[in-house]
Amino acid sequence: MTLYTIPTNQIEEETLRVNSLDSYQILDTLPEKEYDDITKLASFICGTPVSLIALMDEERNWYKSIHGDAGMNVREMPREISFCKITIQGDHLYEIPDLTRDELFSENPLVTERNVRFYAGYPLINSEGFRLGTLCVVDFVPRKLDTTQREALRTLANQVITNFELRRQRQMLEQKNMELEDSNARLSQFARLISHDLKSPLQSIKSLYELMRIDPRNEGEYKGKIDHYIKRMSKMIDGLLAFAKNDLSSLKKELTKIEVIVSTLMHQFESRNVQIDVVKPLPEIETESVLLELVFQNLISNAIKYGDKETTRVSIGCEGTTFFVKDNGPGIAKEHHQQIFEPFTRFNERKVSGYGIGLYTIKTILDHRGSKIWLESIESAGTTFYFDWVP
Numbered sequence: 001m002t003l004y005t006i007p008t009n010q011i012e013e014e015t016l017r018v019n020s021l022d023s024y025q026i027l028d029t030l031p032e033k034e035y036d037d038i039t040k041l042a043s044f045i046c047g048t049p050v051s052l053i054a055l056m057d058e059e060r061n062w063y064k065s066i067h068g069d070a071g072m073n074v075r076e077m078p079r080e081i082s083f084c085k086i087t088i089q090g091d092h093l094y095e096i097p098d099l100t101r102d103e104l105f106s107e108n109p110l111v112t113e114r115n116v117r118f119y120a121g122y123p124l125i126n127s128e129g130f131r132l133g134t135l136c137v138v139d140f141v142p143r144k145l146d147t148t149q150r151e152a153l154r155t156l157a158n159q160v161i162t163n164f165e166l167r168r169q170r171q172m173l174e175q176k177n178m179e180l181e182d183s184n185a186r187l188s189q190f191a192r193l194i195s196h197d198l199k200s201p202l203q204s205i206k207s208l209y210e211l212m213r214i215d216p217r218n219e220g221e222y223k224g225k226i227d228h229y230i231k232r233m234s235k236m237i238d239g240l241l242a243f244a245k246n247d248l249s250s251l252k253k254e255l256t257k258i259e260v261i262v263s264t265l266m267h268q269f270e271s272r273n274v275q276i277d278v279v280k281p282l283p284e285i286e287t288e289s290v291l292l293e294l295v296f297q298n299l300i301s302n303a304i305k306y307g308d309k310e311t312t313r314v315s316i317g318c319e320g321t322t323f324f325v326k327d328n329g330p331g332i333a334k335e336h337h338q339q340i341f342e343p344f345t346r347f348n349e350r351k352v353s354g355y356g357i358g359l360y361t362i363k364t365i366l367d368h369r370g371s372k373i374w375l376e377s378i379e380s381a382g383t384t385f386y387f388d389w390v391p
Contacts, residue, residue, distance in 0.1 A: 018057050020130040024168050027055060027062055034163055038135070038156050039067035045152045046120070046145055048137040053160055054084045054121075055133035061085070068138075081108055087121040088131040093150050095120040098142035118143045120150075122157040127165060135160055249368075253391075256289040258282040258323075262316055265293070265300055273311055274304055280317025285391040291365050292389060296325070298358035299385050303327035324386045331379035341373070362387070 021027070035053055043051040050068035054061050061082035063075055079085055083105060087094040096102050096119045099111045110116045121136030135157040137145075145153070212222040259282045266276045296316070303314045308330045315326040332340060341363040359373075366373050366387055377383040 014058075017130045017132070020126060020128055021055060021057060021132045024132075024164050025171060026064060026164065026167065027057060029064070031065060035065035035160065036067065038160055038163075039065045042135060042137055042153060042156050043067045045156075046137040046149045047143075048118070048139045050138040052136055052138070053124075053133065054082070054136060055124075056082065056084055056088060061133075064133075077110075081110060083108075083110070083119045084121055084134040084136060087134045087136065088123050091123060091125065091131075093120060093122050093145075093153065095145060095150075097144045100142075115140050117141050120145055120153065122153050124157055124161050124164070126161055132161075132164070251288045251290060253286050253288055255284065255286050256292065257284045258292065258318075259284075261289065261293050261296060265297055268297075269300055269304055271304075274307075274314070275311055276300065276314045276316065278317060279315045280319065282316070282318055282323075285389075287389070287391050291369075295362050295365060295387065295389075298362050299325040302358055303329060303383075306330060321390050322386055322388055324384055326382065326384040328382040331381055332375065332377040332383050333379060334377070337375060337377070 039051040039053055043049065048068075050066070052063050052067070053065040054063055056062075056079060058079075060076045060079050061084050066075075083094075083096070086104065096105065099105045099108070099117055099119060105111055105119075108116075116138055118139035118141065119136060121134035123131040124133045124135060125131050135153060137153065209222075209226070212219050215222075259278065262276075262278060262282060269276065300314055300316075303325065304312050306329050307327065309328055313328045315324075317324055341359050363373055366389075369390070371388040371390065373385060373387040375383055375385045
């Protein structure tokens, strides 16, 4: 038996062919009626006991559909003993009336061991011009197809390709739908983040406008502060958009004075019932400042939002690359220490506004940076959140 090998100058074309076949995601799938009906009809028209839809990858001939048995009921066979490896070299019907008399296949184990005598196959040529496999009929006695049978086999082969193309289009449509659903989910997430994280600076701007109305003499000072908050909000929107798009790596690093970030937030949350102190010096580092600000803002905001004492006290500091935000609030039960980082999760019984996404946002940011966040808490006495932030 003479084995067919791919000529060196055709290896690149063969790689493209196999890649095209893979794009249909059909190899090793279960039998489907639409293909089984085609092989059944092919056998009926050609008068053969066996008909197959064969797809050929780098190493094997795999059968999407098999009609008949008689020793041919296998799901795949090595490419080197397949008749179809010759069929896919051309664009027309490849027919061998008597395999025992054929120079290429007379010693083929399918002939010598399984007594196959007749083969006729039509290449499955897709819209890109690649021959993916064959629709073939097999018999155990010599025979020859007539003109009508050959034309019918060609028509059925075209129907196989039509089914393949519809399958790929359906898969592409499903993929687009998944991407659209993901895009809509991220858009909803972005809207929630905007509502959640821009609420505080917006409230500060509102308060400044009110002060400017009451005390117009200091209008210039108030306008300067308003401009500062607007610039902060613009940066935060960029950061939140990158977060919602799962594209945090697009944010540029810049030299960041963490004390300035915290000082700005202290003024933002300034209230006679809130006391915020920096108890440990905060460093100056090169980092994504908008992300670090989001982390501090959410931790401080939560400490104030859930505070249950007459005066809410928040302490901020760091040891090396580990930062902490400590409050004197109601504390968090130990069994909830992991769950609080899940989205839309809230365990505090106080009725406060919000979505329950602040800690989830923080954890996502830190996970992206390969960092972690954890907490220590005493019920009724307060909670300390720790997080690593390596520049």
